[in-house]
Amino acid sequence: MPGPGRGVTIADVAARAGVAASTVSYVLSGKRSISPETADRVMQAVADLGYHPHAGARSLASRRAGVIAMMLPLRDGMHLPVLMQFASGAVTEARRHDQDVLLMTADEGPSGLARMAASAIVDGLILMDVEVQDPRVETLRRLGLPSVLIGFPADAEGLTCVDLDFTAAGRVCADYLIERGCEDIALLGASEAVYERRTGFAERVREGFLGRSGPRGEVWPCPDDAVAVQRTVKELLTSKPDLTGLAVHNEPAVGHVMHALSDAGKRVGEDFQVVVIGPDEIAERVHPQLPSVLVPAETLAETAVRHLMRKLDGLEVADATLIEPQLTLR
Amino acid sequence: MPGPGRGVTIADVAARAGVAASTVSYVLSGKRSISPETADRVMQAVADLGYHPHAGARSLASRRAGVIAMMLPLRDGMHLPVLMQFASGAVTEARRHDQDVLLMTADEGPSGLARMAASAIVDGLILMDVEVQDPRVETLRRLGLPSVLIGFPADAEGLTCVDLDFTAAGRVCADYLIERGCEDIALLGASEAVYERRTGFAERVREGFLGRSGPRGEVWPCPDDAVAVQRTVKELLTSKPDLTGLAVHNEPAVGHVMHALSDAGKRVGEDFQVVVIGPDEIAERVHPQLPSVLVPAETLAETAVRHLMRKLDGLEVADATLIEPQLTLR
DNA sequence: CCACGTCATCGAAGCGCTTCGACAAGCCAG
DNA sequence: CTGGCTTGTCGAAGCGCTTCGATGACGTGG
DSSP: OOOSSSOOOHHHHHHHHTSOHHHHHHHHHOOSOOOHHHHHHHHHHHHHHTOOOOHHHHHHHHSOOSEEEEEEOOSSSSOHHHHHHHHHHHHHHHHHTTOEEEEEEGGGHHHHHHHHHHHTOOSEEEEOSOOSSOHHHHHHHHHTOOEEEESOOSOOTTOOEEEEOHHHHHHHHHHHHHHTTOSEEEEEOOOHHHHHHTHHHHHHHHHHHHHHHGGGEEEEOOOOSHHHHHHHHHHHHHHOTTEEEEEEOOGGGHHHHHHHHHHTTOOBTTTBEEEEESOHHHHHSSSSOOOEEEOOHHHHHHHHHHHHHHHHTTOOOOSEEEEOOEEEOO | OOOSSSOOOHHHHHHHHTSOHHHHHHHHHOOSOOOHHHHHHHHHHHHHHTOOOOHHHHHHHHSOOSEEEEEEOOSSSSOHHHHHHHHHHHHHHHHHTTOEEEEEEGGGHHHHHHHHHHHTOOSEEEEOSOOSSOHHHHHHHHHTOOEEEESOOSOOTTOOEEEEOHHHHHHHHHHHHHHTTOSEEEEEOOOHHHHHHTHHHHHHHHHHHHHHHGGGEEEEOOOOSHHHHHHHHHHHHHHOTTEEEEEEOOGGGHHHHHHHHHHTTOOBTTTBEEEEESOHHHHHSSSSOOOEEEOOHHHHHHHHHHHHHHHHTTOOOOSEEEEOOEEEOO
C-alpha cells in the first residue's frame, strides 16, 4: 500500500532505486542514455511503487499535457452511433500514443477552443463534423493549436483535414450496380438543404457516380419525407423505365425508397439492385438488407489521431487526406 | 494577439493590474476578500489579456485538476445513441461546474483507474454501465478516488450509485396496459444472456411488472433474433389467448415483435396494446409508434455529475439514487 | 491617543516534474 | 601517458500556480 494520503513521487522512486530524480525522468522518457543496470533498477522501483507521473507537474515542466481534445457535435442531428464509433476509435488510438482524450461539445464553439489553447490543458485537438462555413476554423488558425479537422471547410489553407473520399464512394456505388449487370442506374441524393449546408460532399459523390456510370447514370436530389420520396421514385421510374439499379445517398429516405420500389413492383435484390451510402444500421434495418458504402468512422478517427500525433512531434502531415470508402455486401 | 510562443501568465495579469500574483489568484478563486476596486482592475486585466490559468500549474499547486473522467463501455453491445446522450449530458453538466471531461473506454479496466488516480489527472470519475460483478469496483474502492457509478454492483458498500429505477419502470408499463383496459398482459424480456450478465436490472423490471399486474401478468424471456422472436410471440399468444397487452423490454426485438403481432392478426394500438422499455428511437421507428418508458440518459448523467461534484466538495451524497422512469405516449 | 482587531495585500515557499549544464569516469588516438 | 570524446549521472533551476504567514493601513473601544 503506497500510503493513502500521499501519492508516490519521482523522488520516492529515485530514493528506492538509489539514483537522482532526474535519472528516473530520463529512464522514463528515454531522452538521455542510461546504463541498462540503472534503468532496470529504476523500472523495478517504478513497478514496486506503482508510480505514475503527476500529470499536472509533467505538463507544467514539459509543456506537454499528454491529452488531446475531441470536439464532437454532441447535441444536434449527427448520426449518434457513428459519432460513438468515432469517439471510440479516437480514444483507442490516442491511448496507443499514451495520450488521453478530453471530450468537448461543439457548442462550446470558438471560445472553448480559446480556453483549451490558453490553459494548455490539451496539446492539440480534433474537430469533428467541420462544415464548409465553420466559425471555429478562423479561431483555430489564429490560436495555432495543433489540430486535425474531420471534414473540409471552405478555406482549408494551412489546416490538416481528413474525410471520407466521397468521390470514390460515388464510384464504388456505380461500379457495384454496373457489375450486377444494371443497364440504367441512378443516384438518389440528399435533400437540397443538405447540399446547401455542406456543399462539398454531395457534389463529390455525384461526380464519382457519374464519372463511372457515363450516360446511363443520372443523379436526382431527393427530400427525405415519405411522401416526397414516393413521388420522386415514381417520377424517376417513369423517366427511366429501364432503370434497374439505384444508389441511395440519403439516410432517412432509405426505408421509404424501399417501400416505393416495392409498390412499383420492383423486387430488390432480384430484378432490381439498391446500394446505400450511409451507416450500417440503415442498410441493415430494411428488408432485404442492402449493400452499403459506409463512413469508416473508426478509420477516420484513427487517421485523425495519428496525424495529430505527428504534428505534435513536429513531423510533416499531408494537408488533405481522403479515406477510402468500404463497400459491405449483404 | 497574445504573443504566439508565450502564454499569458498570472504574472502578466498581476503586472497589468498593478497587484501581486497572489492577489490575482485570490480574486479568481474568491478565497480571500479583495476590495472591489482591486477586483475590478484584475478582472479587467484578465479580460484584456484573455488570461486562462495554466491547467497543469493549477492542478499541481491546488491538487485539483478541474477534470473528471467518464468511463464508457465504448466498444460492446450498449445502445450507442443512449451512450451518446449520456456523454453529452455529462459534459454539459460538468462544464456548468467548470470541469472538463476525460473520456475513457471501459476496456482500460482497473489499471486505467489506477493510472487516473496516481497521475492525478482527474479529480474523480464516473463509471458507466457497471455490472453486478464488476472487476473495477474493488479497485475503485481501494484507490479511494471520488466516484459515482451508473448501475449497481453486487457490493455497493461505500460507493455512490445512480441508476434508473427499473422496478418503477416495470410498474409503469403494467399500469399503462391495465389502464388501457387490457385483461391479460405480459412482459417480453431480454435474452437469457443479458439476464446473466447483469442480473440486477432485468430482475427488477420483472418484479415491478408482476407486482402491479398480479396474476394476469406473465414474464417471458426472449432472444432477439427475428426467428426466435416470431416463435416466442406465437407461443405466448397460444399460451395466453386473451392477451391484449404487451410490454417489451428488449430493444433489438421490438421491430420483430411488431411483425409477429401483425402476422398473428393483432392490430397494435387498436385491439392490442404494446409499450416499450428502451430508447426513444426504437419506439419511434416502428409503425405504429409505440409509447415507451425510456432510460433518461441525460438526467442520469446530470445526476451523476452533480453527485460527483458534491463529493469533491466534501459534501454528503446519498449512496443510492434511483431515477424515475418517464412514460412517453405516442 | 494607544493597543488591538480587521481588512486588503504582498512575498515566499512549495507542488512534482523536466531539462540544462556540469562533471567524473572510461575510452581511444596520438 | 596525455588530451579530447563519449557516456552516465547528478544537482539545481525553473514551469505557473496556490496558499500560508506576515505586514501595513485603518477604524474602534477603552
